Amino acid sequence: MFSTWGRLYAAVLGxxxxxxxxxxxxxxxxx
Amino acid sequence: MRLADWIVLAVTLASIVLYGVYKGRGSRNIRxxxxxxxxxRWYTVALSxxxxxxxxxxxxxxxxxAFVDGMRFVQFYFxxxxxxxxxxxxxxxxxxxxxxxxxxxxxxxRFDVKTRSLVSMIFLISRGLAAGMTIYAPSIILSVxxxxxxxxxxxxxxxAIIVYTTTGGVKxxxxxxxxxxxxxxxxxxxxxxxxxxxLPSDISFRDALHVxxxxxxxxxxxxxxxxxxxxxxxxxxxxxxFVALAYFGTDQSQVQRYLTGKSVTQSRLGLMFNAVAKVPxxxxxxxxxxxxxxxxxxxxxxxxxxxxxxxxxxxSQFADEYAFLEQQHEGHQKEQSVILRRYLDARAGGNEADVxxxxxxxxxxxxRTERLRLSASSLVAANNGDTNxxxxxxxSFVMRYLPAGLVGLIFACIFAASMSSTSGxxxxxxTTSVVDVYKRHVSRQADxxxxxxxxxxxxxxxxxxxxxxxxxxxxxxxxxEAVNILGSLFYGTMLGVFLVAFYLKRITGTPVFVGAVxxxxxxxxxxxxxxxxxxxxxxxxxxxxxxxxxxxVSAFTQVVLKSQTIMPPDT
Numbered sequence: 001m002f003s004t005w006g007r008l009y010a011a012v013l014g015x016x017x018x019x020x021x022x023x024x025x026x027x028x029x030x031x
Numbered sequence: 032m033r034l035a036d037w038i039v040l041a042v043t044l045a046s047i048v049l050y051g052v053y054k055g056r057g058s059r060n061i062r063x064x065x066x067x068x069x070x071x072r073w074y075t076v077a078l079s080x081x082x083x084x085x086x087x088x089x090x091x092x093x094x095x096x097a098f099v100d101g102m103r104f105v106q107f108y109f110x111x112x113x114x115x116x117x118x119x120x121x122x123x124x125x126x127x128x129x130x131x132x133x134x135x136x137x138x139x140x141r142f143d144v145k146t147r148s149l150v151s152m153i154f155l156i157s158r159g160l161a162a163g164m165t166i167y168a169p170s171i172i173l174s175v176x177x178x179x180x181x182x183x184x185x186x187x188x189x190x191a192i193i194v195y196t197t198t199g200g201v202k203x204x205x206x207x208x209x210x211x212x213x214x215x216x217x218x219x220x221x222x223x224x225x226x227x228x229x230l231p232s233d234i235s236f237r238d239a240l241h242v243x244x245x246x247x248x249x250x251x252x253x254x255x256x257x258x259x260x261x262x263x264x265x266x267x268x269x270x271x272x273f274v275a276l277a278y279f280g281t282d283q284s285q286v287q288r289y290l291t292g293k294s295v296t297q298s299r300l301g302l303m304f305n306a307v308a309k310v311p312x313x314x315x316x317x318x319x320x321x322x323x324x325x326x327x328x329x330x331x332x333x334x335x336x337x338x339x340x341x342x343x344x345x346x347s348q349f350a351d352e353y354a355f356l357e358q359q360h361e362g363h364q365k366e367q368s369v370i371l372r373r374y375l376d377a378r379a380g381g382n383e384a385d386v387x388x389x390x391x392x393x394x395x396x397x398x399r400t401e402r403l404r405l406s407a408s409s410l411v412a413a414n415n416g417d418t419n420x421x422x423x424x425x426x427s428f429v430m431r432y433l434p435a436g437l438v439g440l441i442f443a444c445i446f447a448a449s450m451s452s453t454s455g456x457x458x459x460x461x462t463t464s465v466v467d468v469y470k471r472h473v474s475r476q477a478d479x480x481x482x483x484x485x486x487x488x489x490x491x492x493x494x495x496x497x498x499x500x501x502x503x504x505x506x507x508x509x510x511x512e513a514v515n516i517l518g519s520l521f522y523g524t525m526l527g528v529f530l531v532a533f534y535l536k537r538i539t540g541t542p543v544f545v546g547a548v549x550x551x552x553x554x555x556x557x558x559x560x561x562x563x564x565x566x567x568x569x570x571x572x573x574x575x576x577x578x579x580x581x582x583x584v585s586a587f588t589q590v591v592l593k594s595q596t597i598m599p600p601d602t
Contacts, residue, residue: 005299009116012306016112019310020264023105023251030244 032177032430036439043214043443047207047450048191054206055199061482064200065132065462067291075209076301079288081309082208082215083455084278087169087448088422089316090215095336095421097320098327101250103262107571108313110271115306118280119299121533126286127295132466133459134286134529141532143540144471149547150528151467154283155460157521162456162493163500168422169449170501173442175339176426182502188446189498192454196490201462204454205291211447218444219316225433226322231329238375239325245374245390246328246397248321251314261569270571277522277574281529284459323428328371331364335407336420336427349410356410360403367396457497461489520558523577524550530578531585538589546585550577 002010032040058064071079096104131137135154139147170185177184195203227236234242243249253263260266279285279302292298334357335341344353370392377385408418429441465486474481524547531543554577560566568576 005120008303009120012112012116012303015307016109016310019314020109020252023314027244027249027251030240030249031247 032438032442033435035435036442039436039439040443040446043440044187044191044446047211047214047447048194050210051195051203051207052198055195055203058200058202059483060479061465061486063202064483064486065287065458065466067200067202067205069291070293071205071291071297071301072293073297073300073304075205076289076292076298077304077308078212079205079208079291079455080279080285080301080305081312082212082448082451083284083288084305084309084452085212085215085312085448086165086452087172087445088165090219090445090448091169091172091422091425093313093316094320094323095424097248097317098324098424099421101248102314102317102321103250103253105251105310105314105317106253106262106264106267107271107274108310109264109267110269110273111275111309112306113268113272114275114279115302117276119302119306122280122529123289123292123298123302124295125533126290127292127298131290133283133463134281135283135463135467138528138532139471142543146528146540146544146547147467148472149544150281150525151463153521153525153547153551154281154463155468158282158284158456158460159493159496162453162460162497165449165453165456166497167501169445172422172426173445175337175423176430177442185498185501188449188453189494189501192450192457192497193491193494196454196458196461196494197487200486200490201287201291201458204458205288207454208288208451211451214440214447215444215451218440219319221437222429222433222441223315223319223322225437226319226326226428229326229330229432233372234325234329234375239322241375241378242325242328242371243321245378245393246324248324258572259567259569261571266569266571270569270575273526273574273578274522274571276530277526277578281522281525282459283463284456287459287462288455320425323425326428326432329368330432331361333427334360334403335411336423337411337417338423338427340411340414340416340420343416344407344410344414347414349414353407353410356403356407360400360407363396363399363403367393367400370396453497457490457493460493461486464489464493520554520573521551521577523554523574523579524581526574527578527581527585531582535582535586538585542585542588542592543581545588546581546583549584550580553577553580 058067062068093104126134126137129137129140131140133151135147135151138150166185166188170181170188173179173184174181195207199206227239230236230239240249253260254265255263256265257263258266289298289301292301333341334353335344341353344350370389374386374389374393377389408420412418426441426445429438433441465482469485469489470477470482474485527550528543528547531538531546554573557566557568557573557576561568
């Protein structure tokens, strides 16, 4: 359905979401 | 610095210059000199983009910022991956297809020569000022820390850049960026490991993070929406996207990096690498600052981190007052270490009431430290000194506590970071001066050899300008924000013009020109009103406002002009 580039862009934006979630968890665990 | 440090520093700097000259050889025409023959692979494009963005300020001020303000600055980078995806999908194929040398050349294809000239002039002014500061900022820090004259440090940075950019052009810039980024990564990993190794033996990395969290330094995410708050999730996602779109999409110092890509695919992959790597990299640099903060909770830090200002106060009429503050600070620091250990014990014990009590005690101790630092800063101010010591926190830690050789490596990193960002900027300034000004308005029919010679002269002239700027500049405030604020005053307008060019196909040259001029006037007025205290708007929002004004005004002007052309003349 999506082109190779479309999938890559989605993966890149997904990685940003994952980082934000990880940062949030990191902040909560150690604060 | 010890002999081993000077050797490491000298060898690293010499290797950068030699590598640049070697890799840049063979640029015999203007395409080779200004576009590296479009032969760069994605990994060179990727690290060159990263190195150009990461200036020396990134590695001196950012850890210092984490020390005093915590990690919230990382949110500024949340918009970057979004901008990278937008640019990879839209701008990269357009720039590649038109085979342009600069982003502004595209504006003449799309609009007209006046719009191209206006935007390239905005770029030359804004980036010209910023390029002067990217040499000045690290030069002053390095001169303070190494005890060298600022004329020497700025000449070393600027001189080295002139040697390899003048001989090798953009190919040399890209390859040295690649090498410099590897040196920087290597140095930063070592610095991080040392912050853990140097912790007291009874304090683990996990304990250190609990200390940082308990003292409010792990404030990575803040979801509250506040237009006056510089760094929160929303300003990062919205404002950060606009800033990154403007920087990577309209600033020739970045566009030139991915224009050298061998194909659209190679350029896109270079951007995608940054989209994934930049946020964790920035997090990591801030974490180094946090670890330095934790280290200094168990080892007495200097009361004020700028060694030159400290010596000046100690030799002034305020010497006794400063000595008294230092004495208080030392005693207080010992007490604080004890409270911290109690806090960690309470955490380990798992009793929430104990944890809350110790945390409150910690907060009180922290407030006392802040007050002492403020008092010291007031004495520095009374002595007519620079009160901002944020930029010296990390390097002062490096010089005092890192082993011989590693200190030299970290200083080499700071030099390398300064050279990588400045060389990207200077080569972009030279390219724009030659392609958008000289070749377009002064001499349109000369041969390739002539333009190559003019390009080399332009590279050298911009380099000399950067050195002179650094030597005469003074009285700057916080370095990180100064550079970013300067950029944000112009970025919105430039971005607005490019967004109209890419997406609003019906809008023509004159309306977008009018929109750009009005936008710049609005943004500068907002900035002046903010400085006068009339309104409060965090600087990350300036590009958003500037961009919106260009789009709205150009669309409106287009409608007005169109209605005038179809209106019959008055009789």
